[in-house]
Amino acid sequence: xxxxxxxxxxxxxxxxxxxxxxxxxxxxxxxxxxxxxxxxxxxxxxxxxxxxxxxxxxxxxxxxxxxxxxxxxxxxxxxxxxxxx
Amino acid sequence: xxxxxxxxxxxxxxxxxxxxxxxxxxxxxxxxxxxxxxxxxxxxxxxxxxxxxxxxxxxxxxxxxxxxxxxxxxxxxxxxxxxxxxxxxxxxxxxxxxxxxxxxxxxxxxxxxxxxxxxxxxxxxxxxxxxxxxxxxxxxxxxxxxxxxxxxxxxxxxxxxxxxxxxxxxxxxxxxxxxxxxxxxxxxxxxxxxxxxxxxxxxxxxxxxxxxxxxxxxxxxxxxxxxxxxxxxxxxxxxxxxxxxxxxxxxxxxxxxxxxxxxxxxxxxxxxxxxxxxxxxxxxxxxxxxxxxxxxxxxxxxxxxxxxxxxxxxxxxxxxxxxxxxxxxxxxxxxxxxxxxxxxxxxxxxxxxxxxxxxxxxxxxxxxxxxxxxxxxxxxxxxxxxxxxxxxxxxxxxxxxxxxxxxxxxxxxxxxxxxxxxxxxxxxxxxxxxxxxxxxxxxxxxxxxxxxxxxxxxxxxxxxxxxxxxxxxxxxx
Numbered sequence: 001x002x003x004x005x006x007x008x009x010x011x012x013x014x015x016x017x018x019x020x021x022x023x024x025x026x027x028x029x030x031x032x033x034x035x036x037x038x039x040x041x042x043x044x045x046x047x048x049x050x051x052x053x054x055x056x057x058x059x060x061x062x063x064x065x066x067x068x069x070x071x072x073x074x075x076x077x078x079x080x081x082x083x084x085x
Numbered sequence: 086x087x088x089x090x091x092x093x094x095x096x097x098x099x100x101x102x103x104x105x106x107x108x109x110x111x112x113x114x115x116x117x118x119x120x121x122x123x124x125x126x127x128x129x130x131x132x133x134x135x136x137x138x139x140x141x142x143x144x145x146x147x148x149x150x151x152x153x154x155x156x157x158x159x160x161x162x163x164x165x166x167x168x169x170x171x172x173x174x175x176x177x178x179x180x181x182x183x184x185x186x187x188x189x190x191x192x193x194x195x196x197x198x199x200x201x202x203x204x205x206x207x208x209x210x211x212x213x214x215x216x217x218x219x220x221x222x223x224x225x226x227x228x229x230x231x232x233x234x235x236x237x238x239x240x241x242x243x244x245x246x247x248x249x250x251x252x253x254x255x256x257x258x259x260x261x262x263x264x265x266x267x268x269x270x271x272x273x274x275x276x277x278x279x280x281x282x283x284x285x286x287x288x289x290x291x292x293x294x295x296x297x298x299x300x301x302x303x304x305x306x307x308x309x310x311x312x313x314x315x316x317x318x319x320x321x322x323x324x325x326x327x328x329x330x331x332x333x334x335x336x337x338x339x340x341x342x343x344x345x346x347x348x349x350x351x352x353x354x355x356x357x358x359x360x361x362x363x364x365x366x367x368x369x370x371x372x373x374x375x376x377x378x379x380x381x382x383x384x385x386x387x388x389x390x391x392x393x394x395x396x397x398x399x400x401x402x403x404x405x406x407x408x409x410x411x412x413x414x415x416x417x418x419x420x421x422x423x424x425x426x427x428x429x430x431x432x433x434x435x436x437x438x439x440x441x442x443x444x445x446x447x448x449x450x451x452x453x454x455x456x457x458x459x460x461x462x463x464x465x466x467x468x469x470x471x472x473x474x475x476x477x478x479x480x481x482x483x484x485x486x487x488x489x490x491x492x493x494x495x496x497x498x499x500x501x502x503x504x505x506x507x508x509x510x511x512x513x514x515x516x517x518x519x520x521x522x523x524x525x526x527x528x529x530x531x532x533x534x535x536x537x538x539x540x541x542x543x544x545x546x547x548x549x550x551x552x553x554x555x556x557x558x559x560x561x562x
Contacts, residue, residue: 023248024243024245024246024247024248024320025248025305025309026308026309026312026313026317026319027305027307027308027309027310027311027312027313028247028248028251028281028305028308028309029243029247029248029319029320029323030308030312030319030323031247031300031304031305031308032243032244032247032323032328032332032333032336033323033326033328033332034300034304035300035301035332035335035336035339036328036331036332036333036335036336037332037335039331039332039335040328040332040335042326042327043323043326043327043328043332044326046325046326046327047319047322047323047326051311052304052307052308052311
């Protein structure tokens, strides 16, 4: 009888949001709000997901706090899509 | 069909945990003899009870789109571990993987996944993952096998499997349909699928602005870059911000529209007009068909391999005399046409699989055992090897003796067509090779010498026009 051990969370990168046994991907989770259409945009705004639509380099962005980022120039309004495509 | 048959009752036979079923600690597949069980922990058992009470589950099982599943909790105690319950699943004839499917097969599997997800959402359940490895085939009909993937949808929860759906279903399909690159080698090399960033780098600006490109490729790629370093609990944040089921349902509807509209790009196919383009194919087919029918019908065949199946003509002949037939070909385009033909026909026991016998699927994943090699998943008792041998020996430079040994090691009866060096098709293959670059023993006399060492020739006959020859072979035991 062969029992295969399940992977432990220790083997995963520390920055991953691990809930359940599948890594859902932080960024892709946030995208889901947009894909729900106009109703999702409100959710996106509340979760500070607006950062998704700002210009600027990702590394610099990650180093900046959300408060500072909100004050940054080049803010774009979230794209409200009527349908998911 | 990969398991040895035995008269011993299942309960006395050794049990093995499925090497591909370890990711979900609460739901594991175990095989014992011909039986397939799924062991459930407390939480998974609750989800099962909820699932079995839904109307969509009964409906989809009856339609054959979810594998037939019955509770069999008494067996749970037979296996190591503290299991709260167990289910018994129907057996799938031959297990196959997405890197062996054609474009339309992956697309149909994606549609099945989305349809089941939509049906589950209507009854407040969700599929917690979305991998094509949860889909298998009965002939050309997809069947969802991972009953353990359904769970209750908590209020405000996101679709955790969305990224997996993108990486393992949508991106491979977009790669083939929009970029014109077959997805099979990519999925074989990276079974977790393509990342948004990888696909975006391969797409042209025009591809990105086409349907689905912005929202499901460019946006997730950007989001993954932007939120890469964060340890935020986005799931809770989204829930607090008012995320709800309707947002998932809108996303699933949109994805379905995109997937439905995707068509394969035909750039890669070379063999899709084989029967129509070559006069010899039509002229010789009648005689070959008679020979194949006679020697396929002479035995009961559980599993037939049709190597180099092309348009599936001989696979379909064999299907009348076999429980199951694998139509194998390295050309995904010609096989995709066959899949379409089979899906529309009444033939239920032919499965087309993209498989180059000179480079068959290896064992992949954790310890190379998670996804077993092709040969470990299917043991044929009859192999059709028609108009293939010259491709192996002349085009791929595999020694003739090695090809005979490979066939003999399959331990199956073989219907072999020998295509001699003076055949116009062989001359086409050798046009750009010098004589010393071709194995010198590629001739009928050498073939007979090698066959004599490993096989008994039950019957043989010439193919009309030209010097091709058919052999019905039985392994020497």
